Structure formats: C-alpha cells, structure tokens
Amino acid sequence: MTEKLSQGVKDAQARFDAGMGADGEASPYPMLDRLRRQAPVHPGWPEMGILDNPAEGQQIFTAYSFDAVKAVFTDNITFSTRCYEAIVRPLQGPTILEMQEPEHGLYRRLHEFAFARSSMRRWEAELVGPLVQRTVERIRGDKRADLVETVFMPIPVRVIAALLGLPESDVPEFHRLAIDLLGFHSDMDSALRASAELKDYFVGILADRRRSPRDDMVSVLAAADIDGVQMSDEQIYGFMRNLLPAGAETTSRSTASLALGLLGHPDQLEAVIADRALLPQAIEEGIRWETPLLNFMRETTHDVEFYGHAIPAGSTVAVNLGSANHDESRWDRPEQFDIFRDRKPHIGFGHGAHVCLGMHLARLESMLIFNTLFDRLPGLRLDPDAPAPYVAGTYFRSPQHLPVVWD
Template structure:
C-alpha cells in the first residue's frame, strides 16, 4: 500500500512511517550510543516505571541542566507531582470546555483573514497562531509576540541530525549551543514577565506560578521561567502538528474524508488516528536508574533511552492494519500524549483546539485539499512528525 510517507518527503530515517517494522522491539544504536525502544509493550513498561526509567536526562546531557528546574518533562517524583498540581487546575475538564467559545472565535478570525483567497498555508494561517494565542492568553503574555516565540522555538526543531552520545562532534555541539541560546532568549523573556507579575499581579496563569508555593516555599525564578517555557512550547507545538497532520491524513484518504465530513461525530476519532499515525512528538527520553531487562535486552544503569512512541503506535500486535488511517478505530490506545505520571497535561486542550479547528475548516471549505503544485514541508527534526508548511486549495 502507498503511505503518506511515500507520497511526501517524510523523515527518511523513520522507517516505520513507510510500513517497515523494527527487527527488535529494543535495540542498541551503535551510531548514537543510545538504546532505541520501538515496541508498544516495551514503551509502556518504560513510561509506567518512573523508578527504573528516570526523566532526568541531565546526567547524560548536562548541557540541559539550566533548564531542568521547573521543567515537568525532566522531573521525577515526588517534586514532579507537587509542581504538576500547581497548574493542573488550569487544565481541568470544565476549564478547558469553557475555552471552546474563545477557540472558535480565534479560529474564525484567523480564517476571516484569508477570506477571498483561493488558497491558504494552513500552518502559517491557522495551525500555528491558534494554539499560541490560546496558551499565551492563559499565561497572560502578549499573543502579538508570537513571531518572536516562533523564531526562538523553531530553531529548537530544525536540526535534521539525531543527537549522538557515541561520537559527539564539534558540529553537534555548535548546533546544541545555538538551540540553547534561543531557549535562553525565551527564558529571559518569560523571566521578565514573571518579574512584572511579582510587582503587579494579574488574573493569569503566570501570576499563579509566581505566587504558588511548594512545601511552603515559593518557586524560584528559574522554576517559574522553565515551567512557563514548557507550557508555552509544548502548549502549541502539539496542536500545530495535530491540525496539519489530521488535514493531511484526510486529504490522503478521500473516502475517510467524505465519511468525516458527512458525520462530524467522527472528527475526534480522526484526530486520535492522526495522532497515532503521525505522532507529533516522535520520541521521549529516559535514563536507566538501574540495570534492567527490556524487550529481551539487558540495559545497564545510567544509559539513555529514546522511546519511539511514533513506532510503538504502529505496533501490529496492538494496532491491526497499523498503516491504515481509520477514524473509527476502536480501541485506539496510542501513546502520542504519553502515559502514566507524565501524561500530557495539555492533552484535553490540544484535542479541543483540534476538534474546533477541523470542524470549522470542514464547514467553510467544501473543496479543501492539498495543492498539487506545492508539496507540504515536514519538520526536519527526527524528534517531531508533522508538517511545518501545508499549502491548501480552499476554493470550490
């Protein structure tokens, strides 16, 4: 069968996107010095066992250390749970549901800006600005600064080379230095806004972070900035890729597109299936705290693992016909949002943004389709799966 990866230039190294299966569920990558986890069962074992598989990767990549305090992704219990509770109230089902009118309003305003055209570029015109505006408003920072956010964040995900522990080169160190420089700019930006909240509190999430206490102690400047950084970056990348990927999957499967257009109850299923088939964050990292057996392999303590959830989500032992896009797939226990204590805090918001945006797109553009004269552009980063540019025809 022909896959989306066959039709477009999508991550040549990610063989699972082309229907190929890993020879082993767990394998040591000699070129990178990293253990790769491909199997679904093995991925579940890793993400559900935080005692053996630590999220703190700074012991093997110490350059990340300055961005660890307050970064939930790189934290272990018990501090992880305490910090997570500080913002969990901002993503409760009711709070997220109450955002639906605003998400619809922003979506319509963005699409009104391309009214009268016969084409649009989905990422630039909708998929990027929509979640940035929403998360910026939640945090209380100017959404009008989104061009700066994009410049800083995009450079984090433009490196086409996979990180290597085996033979780190000067070029790799240079790329890492450039990426860290941009993260520092975003961190400094958020630190400045946090300092302003200390002087003049507002009714926003950033103020709550500044005023919050853990065990009777307020968060440090680094913790607030890194926490806000994570919310801003992760709060928009997933939705940006989710919206583009779902439109692309529907375009590549005309029969399913017709089904979804006719029966909008299938929209959530289409989003879940695109998350499985083209998982936005392709991998997550862990470090072994002790020697462990995983997938028939003995992995020593202190080793870095890349858990390829994008590959696990195509494991045929768990997903029949894994390369088929099926909006009605049930069950669909994909790992695109993780699992366990690190399950994505913003998953309900990303799903809502995707559902609202997709329904409005289908309502407005009966002839919505990819532009045969201009191919999509995919993120070059091996850690991301999704379109960074998606030209569409929107005429009848």
C-alpha cells in the same frame, strides 16, 4: 488580508526542520517496522534523534514495540527522566520533566493548576474559539492557502501566548525564539541565546503578575499552593520556556498531519464533515498515524532485565513513539490512515506519571480548528495545481506545506 508568518519565524523553522532531518519525504517507518519486527528492544539507537553523539562508554537501548514503550513510561522509578537534566536545565531551567518522585508528583500537581478543566471551558469560549475563527476568517475570501503557514502554525503559538498573557505584538519574536530554543540539537549556541532572551522577557512578565494578577496561566502558577509549597520564580520561568516549544510545536504538527490524512482520504473527510461526532476519533487516529514527536529517552536507575536485555544502571533507554503507534500486533494495517479502525489508545502523548500535561488543550484546539475549517471553507480539498504535500521528518514529523483550495 491573509496573516503570514514573519520571515524571522520562517527562517527559524527552516533551520529547525533541517536540523531535525526533515529534508525530503523519506520516511523512518520502513526502518522502524523492520527493527520492531525483529525484536521489541534493540541495543543502540538509529541515526534519527538526539543521541547521535553519546558519551564514551554510554550504553544505549531503544524500545520499539507498543508494549515495551508503554512499560518504560509506566515504570518511572526504574526508567528515570533525570537524563534530561543535563540537556533541558541549561536551556529551560528547572522543569518537572527531569524531576523525580516524590518531588515530581507534588510539582506536577502545582502545574495542573494551569490546566484546570474550569479554565479550559472558559478558554474555549473566550480565547481559543474566537482566535481560531478570526484566523480562518482572514483567509476565507482567498479561496486557496497553505494551511500550515496560515492556520496550523500560527494558531497554537498564539493560543499559548494568550494563555500566558503576552501582548499580540510580541508573538512573532516569541515564536522565533521558541523555535530556536527547541532546535538545540542542531544549534546549541542559538538555543542558549534564545533561552536567555526568553528568560529576560519572562522576568518582567512574572514580576508584573505578582504585583497585579490577571486571568492567565502565569498569575495562576504564581499563586498556586499545595500544603504551603509554591513554585519558585525559576520554576515558573522553566514552565514558560517549556510550554511554547512543547505545546505549540507538537499541536501545529499534529493538526497539519491530521489535515493531510483527511484530505488524502476524501471519503473519510466527507464522513467527518457530515458527522462531527467522528472528529474526536479522527484526531486520535491522526496522532497515532503520524505522531508529531517520535522520540523520548529515559535513564535506568538500577540494573534491569528488560525484554531479554541485561541493561546496566545509568544506561540510556530511548523510546520510539512513532514505532509504538505503528505496532502491527496492536493495529491492523498500522501504516494506513483510517478513522474507522477499532479504537485503541495510542501512546502519542506518552504515558504514566509524565504523560503530557497539555494533551486536553491540544485536543481542544484541534476540535475547534477543524470544526471551523469545515464550517467556513466549503469544498476544502488539496490544491490540484500545487506539488503534492507529504509528511517529513525523523524526529519531529508533519507536512511542511499543505496547499488547499475551497469553493
């Protein structure tokens, strides 16, 4: 029997996609390409993100080129993440996202206990690998499926839930609340309710792990200690509320977009199936080609001259990762999906002090998912009788459906 997403999760995802500009297949890239070719940095903000209603008098600038975006991420003193405090803290509690140095560096090291390489090796063998195999095995006999609904959305959320030690029976509600939380841009009231419900749930989970530690992330973080500094309960709740929407949402989208890229280029798909050593570079090309989360923002801590603009202290500087990853000065034919292009690092996971903590987990999941799909679904191809899939979204991007068939 094919495992389906619950109706509550489907409804929450539909509301989220609508609020994030995912209606229709209009792409932001023609506009981003035009702006980037005009200048690396522009005053203002295109109508495609979380700053549609800035505070009166707020000065906003947006970085579009690869070098400009990387420069913002690199200098986390001038370009601070403290702008997230007003947005994130009411929803998730204290997180390292809005922390400044030196506090950020210390607490990031505490968070890294949850992503230790020794743990990753164990997760691959004992958790992620078996979960991926079970999920794909459920659909193998059907000979057709929507891979977004049956594979790419369910697996990352179940991986995160398992890493946190949550019961399988709680996953659908957990998933729904996480999507509502992430959809604060379109419905803040629902996001705040979801945040409160998740915290109430996590209070019991953390209390249980403090009494009886297990082999999961919550227990690891509860015990993590650097020179006598430990994470508070509120910080652990913040980590837990941030991990699911941040980790699962982006991984589900990046795997779906990579699948579309490969299925839309049968020669590249055939090459990867024949030589799995090509899969890591295919994963990186998929993230570059269709970056799952396009926009982040920073706040200037002092007046700065940046790419010809005098930017006052307290200004918002947005960075568009999608535009940076399509910079024609760095990649030839950047709008095309090509796993054989010259390999250059993309910036899809961010860069610098705040680079994505879960990027190694995301890559691990992608490797296991695609190897299992290629092994268990021979002749995998787009469903010729279904509407052609496409990537949608101006803030989060991915195909909303991916109908396929196999032999």
